[in-house]
Amino acid sequence: MHFALLIVALLTLSGCAEFQQAPGVIAQPSRDWRAVATESDRLRLREWRSAFVDALRSARAGGHSADVAREGVLLDPDAALGGPIPDGAYRCRVIKVGAKSTGLLDFVSYPYFDCRIGQQGVLQHFAKLTGSQRQVGLIFPGDPLRQVFLGTLVLGDEARAIQYGLDTERDVAGFVERIGPNRWRLIMPRPHFESQMDVMELVPSSQEAR
Secondary structure, eight states: OHHHHHHHHHHHHHHHHTTGGGGGSSSSOOOOOTTSSHHHHHHHHHHHHHHHHHHHHHHTTTTTTTHHHHGGGGGGOOOOOOOOOOOOEEEEEEEEEEEETTTTTTEEEEOOHHHHHHEEETTEEEEEEESSSSEEEEEEEETTTTEEEEEEEETTTTSSSSOTTGGGGEEEEEEEEEETHHHHHHHHEOSSSSSEEEEEEEETTTTTOO
């Protein structure tokens, strides 16, 4: 019994340690995301809609029209409703839309993993806790429809996230948008790996995933 409790405690601590990596990803946090974002990420964010449309066009041309339609508002570029995302535990799944290069798939939908959002001063920090590609970073105020995410990508069995801005290939930039009651998404235009657009659905862990 004591051994089982010890294992549970260790697992809980390891999960917390992984999540607490998020605040250190941005060296000098500021409420103004423009003061933090690299020039290449500012460009990716400015061109988010054309990236989204291009990715959907590629997916449909690759024979995935039904897959795109089945996702509904999740893959509608103009679905943002406004409203911040609350702190808490989330179930999150990523859809990769539009192949980045020949030989890759134009549409890949992954199962749900675990994500968490919490406070770091006046900002929120975000971490995808499980899966082989894990986004970690900060959520900044944006405009009335969306918040801005800046962070890095943790791969495979890596134990720590590298600092944002040190490796362009690992930098992640996107927008957090509410798309329904208790439903949000993180759109990541022109990621450096695999796809033209990554879309992460976020639903509270307490809510039954559809």
